[in-house]
Amino acid sequence: xxLATPVVExxxxxxxxxxxxxxxxxxxxxxxxxxxxxxLAILGPSGSGKSTLLNMIGAxxxxxxxxxxxxxxxxSTLNDNQLADLRRSIGFVFQFFNLIPRLNARGNVELPMAVxxxxxxxRRKHAEELLETVGLKERMKHKPAELSGGxxxxxxxxxxxANNPEFLLMDEPTGNxxxxxxxEIIRLVKRLNKDEGxxxxxxTHDQQLATQAxxxxxxxxxxxxxxxxxx
Amino acid sequence: MKVGDVFSxxxxxxxxxxxxxxxxxxxxxxxxxxxxxxxxxxQGLQVTITDQLQSGFVTDALIVSTGxxxxxxxxxxxxxxxxxxxxxxxTLIINEIEGVATSMPIIQQVGYVNxxxxxAVSYVMGIDFAKYADIYSSTFVAEKGNIPLNPENDTVVVGxxxxxxxxxxxxFCDVNDAVEIRWVNATVRxxxxxxxxxxxxxVLEAVGGFSFVGPSDSAVxxxxxxxxxxxxxxxxxxxxxxxxxxxxxxIDRVSEAIEEKFSDQxxxxxxxxxxxxxSSVFSTIELFLAGIAAISLLVxxxxxxxxxxxxxxxxxxxxxxxxxxxMKSRTVLAIFISEAxxxxxxxxxxxxxxxxxxxxxxxxxxxxxxxxxxGEQGTVGGEFAITPVITPTVLLGAFGFGIAVSVxxxxxxAWRASKLKPVEALRYE
Numbered sequence: 165x166x167l168a169t170p171v172v173e174x175x176x177x178x179x180x181x182x183x184x185x186x187x188x189x190x191x192x193x194x195x196x197x198x199x200x201x202x203x204l205a206i207l208g209p210s211g212s213g214k215s216t217l218l219n220m221i222g223a224x225x226x227x228x229x230x231x232x233x234x235x236x237x238x239x240s241t242l243n244d245n246q247l248a249d250l251r252r253s254i255g256f257v258f259q260f261f262n263l264i265p266r267l268n269a270r271g272n273v274e275l276p277m278a279v280x281x282x283x284x285x286x287r288r289k290h291a292e293e294l295l296e297t298v299g300l301k302e303r304m305k306h307k308p309a310e311l312s313g314g315x316x317x318x319x320x321x322x323x324x325x326a327n328n329p330e331f332l333l334m335d336e337p338t339g340n341x342x343x344x345x346x347x348e349i350i351r352l353v354k355r356l357n358k359d360e361g362x363x364x365x366x367x368t369h370d371q372q373l374a375t376q377a378x379x380x381x382x383x384x385x386x387x388x389x390x391x392x393x394x395x
Numbered sequence: 396m397k398v399g400d401v402f403s404x405x406x407x408x409x410x411x412x413x414x415x416x417x418x419x420x421x422x423x424x425x426x427x428x429x430x431x432x433x434x435x436x437x438q439g440l441q442v443t444i445t446d447q448l449q450s451g452f453v454t455d456a457l458i459v460s461t462g463x464x465x466x467x468x469x470x471x472x473x474x475x476x477x478x479x480x481x482x483x484x485x486t487l488i489i490n491e492i493e494g495v496a497t498s499m500p501i502i503q504q505v506g507y508v509n510x511x512x513x514x515a516v517s518y519v520m521g522i523d524f525a526k527y528a529d530i531y532s533s534t535f536v537a538e539k540g541n542i543p544l545n546p547e548n549d550t551v552v553v554g555x556x557x558x559x560x561x562x563x564x565x566x567f568c569d570v571n572d573a574v575e576i577r578w579v580n581a582t583v584r585x586x587x588x589x590x591x592x593x594x595x596x597x598v599l600e601a602v603g604g605f606s607f608v609g610p611s612d613s614a615v616x617x618x619x620x621x622x623x624x625x626x627x628x629x630x631x632x633x634x635x636x637x638x639x640x641x642x643x644x645x646i647d648r649v650s651e652a653i654e655e656k657f658s659d660q661x662x663x664x665x666x667x668x669x670x671x672x673x674s675s676v677f678s679t680i681e682l683f684l685a686g687i688a689a690i691s692l693l694v695x696x697x698x699x700x701x702x703x704x705x706x707x708x709x710x711x712x713x714x715x716x717x718x719x720x721x722m723k724s725r726t727v728l729a730i731f732i733s734e735a736x737x738x739x740x741x742x743x744x745x746x747x748x749x750x751x752x753x754x755x756x757x758x759x760x761x762x763x764x765x766x767x768x769x770g771e772q773g774t775v776g777g778e779f780a781i782t783p784v785i786t787p788t789v790l791l792g793a794f795g796f797g798i799a800v801s802v803x804x805x806x807x808x809a810w811r812a813s814k815l816k817p818v819e820a821l822r823y824e
Contacts, residue, residue, distance in 0.1 A: 224719060224818040245723050251817075252721030262716045262821070266411045276720040278400045327721070 169236040171331050171363050172198040172221050178229035179216050179386075190216040192386040193230065198331065203357045203364045205374035208383035214367045215335065217383070221365060222333050223250045235330055252280055255324030259336035261316040263308040269295060269319045270304040276326040287326075294322040298352060314345030321352065331363035332356070338373060350376050396726045405733035412706070416738065419695075419702050423742025424749060426692030427797045431750025431790075433684040435783040436757055441677040443781050445670060450603050452666045455641035456530055459489065459498075459653055459661050460633040479660040480630040483623060488656055489636055494649045496639045499526040500631035502622040506578035508557065508615055510568045517557055518614040519576060521622020524552070527610075530637045534610040540570035540597035548621040551576065551593040555601040556612040568595050576617065578626065591625060593617065636663075692796065695742070696804035699735060703808035707731075714812055715820025724813040731809030732802060739801030743794045750793070754783035 179191040190213045198204050208214045219225035220232050223239050232239040234250060242250060256262075263272045270291045277287035295304045298318040308316050317337060324332050337353070338346035354376060356362040366377060374380045375394070382390040396404075409416045461481050486498040502521035507514050525544040528535045535542065542552055551574065559566050568574050577590040602610050610616075623629060636653070638645050650663040707714075714727055758781040 219818045222719070224821070225816075245725075248718065248721050248723040250721075251719060256719050258821075262712070262719075264713060264716065266407055275717075278404075279396050279717070279720050279722045279726070281397055284400075323720075 168200055170197045170233070171200050171202070171235060172196065172365065173233040173236075174217075174220065174230065175233070176230040177217070177220060177227050177232060179213075179220065179225075180228045190386050191220070191227070194383075194386075194388055196381065196388065198363065198365060200363055201357070201361050203354070203378040204366065205377035205380045206365065206367045206383060207369065207371065207374040207380055209369055211385075212383040213386040214369075214383050216386075218333060218335055218365075218367050222254055222256060223247050252276065252327050253330045255321075255327070255329035255332040257317070257320050257324045257332060257334040257337050259339040261308065261313075261320045261340070263316060263319060263323070265308050268305050268307050269300060269311065269315075269322075272308070272319055273304075273322045273326055276323060280327055290326065291322070294325055295319070297325070298322045312345070313341040314348060317341060317345075317349055318352065321349075321356075325356070325362070329362075331365055334364065334366040336368055336370075337366060338370070339368070346373070396722065396729075401726065401729050402733050402737070405730050406737060408710075408730070409734055409737055415702060415706070419699055420738050420742045420745070422695030422698045423692065423739060423797050423801060424746040426688065426695045426800070427743050427746025427793050428750035428753060429688035429691050430685055430796070431747050431785065431793050432753040432757065432783075433688050434681055434789045435751065435754040435785045436781065437677060437681050437684055438784040438786060438789070439754070439758060439781045441673065442784055444673060447603065448666075448669060448673065450534075453531060453533075453609065453637075454666055455496075455638045456666070457636040457638065457646065457650060457653070458633050458664045459636060459657075460664070461661055479657075481632075481634060481657075481661065482629045483619065483631055484629070485631070485657075486634055489634060489653060492649055492652045492656070494639050494645045494652075496637040497526055497529070498634050498636040499523045499530065500619060500634050502619065502626055502628065502630070503632040504578050504622075504626055506576055506615075508553075508568070509575040509577060510572060513567060515557060515560065515567055517554075518611070519578065519622070520614050520616050521619045521626070522616055523619050524616070526637075527616070527635075530635055531609045534600070534602045536600050537597035538600040540595070542597045546596070546618045548618055548624075549591070549593045550596045550618065552597045552599060552616040553595055554599050554610070554612040554614050557615055558595075558598040570595055570598060576615070576625075580627070582627075589625060591621075689796070692800050696800040699738060699801055700804040700808060703731065703735070703805055704811075707808050707812050710812070711815060711820050711823040714815050715817050715823065718815070718817035719821060727815075728809050728813035731812050732805055735801040735805030735809070736798060739798035742801065743797030746797060747790065747793055751783070751785060754785075758783050 174194050174196045177191050177194040177196075178189070181188045181190055194213075194217060196217075206214050206217060216225070220227055220239075221234070223232075223234065223242075226240060235253070237250070239247070239250070264275065267275065270288065273291035273294055274287045277290060292301065292304060295301050298321055300315060300318050300322065303311060303315060308319070311319065321332070321337075332353075334353070338349050341349065350373060353364060353366070357364050364377075366373075368374055378393075378395055380392040380394065381388050382392070459481065461479055481500070483500045486500055489495055489498045499522065504519050506517060506519035508517050524542055524546050528542055528544070537552070538555065543550060553568060558568055572595045573592055574595060575590050576593050577588055580587045580589050599610055599612070602612050617625070636649065638649055646665050646667070650665065653663050654661060717727060762780045
């Protein structure tokens with residue numbers, strides 16, 4: 165049996181920050197493999213290094229030691245432009261939504277496609293489809309300030325899906341919305357994973373939320389302490 | 396990202412901060428308006444002065460005067476103090492030079508003309524009527540009366556504005572009127588008023604402008620012999636030389652010959668030389684004015700930089716988002732530069748418009764207010780209209796400069812924005 169290239173793979177990943185003059189070992193050798201179609205939750209308390217790991221996997225930051233492979237490509241060999249290109253194949257969903265306030269929902273979803281150089285008509289059509297997928301077709305002309313927290317996060321998910329990414333990278337996606345809405349969001353995420361085959365990596369400190377994933381990786385003090393397969 | 400999308404994104408960012416963008420643009424508007432207004436007025440002034448100079452010009456005449464650089468004759472303050480003086484008889488020396496048709500001395504003094512009730516200040520010019528009429532055949536022409544070729548000593552020819560200064564039907568003096576000509580002889584102590592009575596035999600046609608040695612609307616002309624005795628001198632202010640030809644070679648050759656004859660103690664000026672002096676003076680003035688205006692534009696540039704750095708801090712997170720979405724650093728740079736281009740474009744467009752309006756308003760004020768050029772004949776207030784001139788060079792220059800300043804001052808903030816690390820920018824509160 166030929167194994168497909170993992171979407172994300174890390175090899176002995178280490179990251180050391182210098183805070184003031186004190187070196188902080190945020191990651192102390194993380195080995196992780198995410199296959200296509202996976203739904204992985206990275207669970208850990210604050211300070212466990214999960215956000216640092218997210219930055220590495222998202223090609224937002226470079227490791228001190230070790231390697232990150234995204235679709236088999238060694239991230240450390242890429243220059244700034246190549247990293248930017250790589251990030252287009254990653255769908256980011258942030259805790260604080262990080263929508264552009266002056267653009268309406270559709271404009272926000274169109275943005276990554278505009279960055280990729282897609283034509284106006286094409287990206288508008290696709291944005292509307294995506295907003296329909298997340299159930300926001302009726303609100304697409306509203307600006308983020310006119311949307312509820314849950315709606316904003318759904319716009320953010322639609323935006324993350326815009327460039328048909330290799331995987332969604334979600335940072336506490338329900339951390340800033342009420343529990344009822346959070347349930348809707350997680351239902352949406354599960355549906356995307358199950359029906360659309362979207363690979364999902366979700367970072368959370370919420371045990372309850374993590375149990376929704378197919379697989380859980382528990383982190384503490386910069387290391388993976390436990391892997392739980394829920395299938 | 397496509398260029399159109401970059402601009403549209405930049406434009407959206409500008410629209411979000413209308414007041415701030417408006418004020419930033421205002422800086423550019425003021426700078427460009429200052430440049431356009433100052434340059435178009437000064438170019439308009441140059442055109443007016445050149446036109447007026449040319450209206451009394453003859454191309455086949457040279458002006459010989461004492462000292463260096465006395466292009467504008469006595470009273471211009473340019474005369475160098477020397478013992479050397481040109482005398483009435485020096486025309487004989489000049490006449491011997493090949494290429495000289497004839498020459499004629501001018502004795503000139505600031506004097507007063509008293510008519511029955513009023514007094515006017517005027518230049519009193521002692522000339523040879525016949526030769527002057529020959530050299531300035533198109534401008535030394537009588538509108539009323541006749542210019543006598545062999546005048547009596549007590550005849551006087553007056554310029555149009557001396558005769559009719561108010562243009563309301565009341566004349567200061569007319570043909571056949573008796574006037575008293577007076578000057579203050581300051582060579583004796585105490586200074587003494589010298590006067591004699593003369594009869595107006597002719598009023599000149601309006602020459603327009605302020606003529607350079609040639610006939611002027613605001614001068615009175617008396618026979619040279621009368622001037623010699625009345626002013627008590629044989630020293631002349633200038634000698635007008637009529638050439639046999641107006642080609643460059645003749646002008647240069649005769650000029651050199653005259654300077655040589657008088658051991659370089661005279662200066663010889665041709666009409667074309669005067670024009671080139673005017674043009675070079677204006678070039679300097681324009682450079683100076685443009686320089687001053689450019690400073691205000693630079694201040695606007697610093698304003699742009701300041702605003703962009705502040706806005707960069709506010710937009711750090713946005714830049715982080717854009718980078719997380721896969722935007723390249725050079726696209727972030729392009730967005731910020733585009734914002735500056737838009738500000739520069741708007742600023743330059745409105746600035747040129749405002750500058751043009753200001754120039755016209757200023758020109759109207761100058762003209763309507765009887766703006767007099769304090770030139771050699773400026774003793775009688777001149778009619779002087781400036782029409783601002785805006786050349787394509789000024790237009791394009793202002794446009795380019797406005798955009799260039801905006802962009803140059805945006806480069807640093809834009810570069811800083813493009814260099815933000817996505818992970819840090821996203822963390823920025």
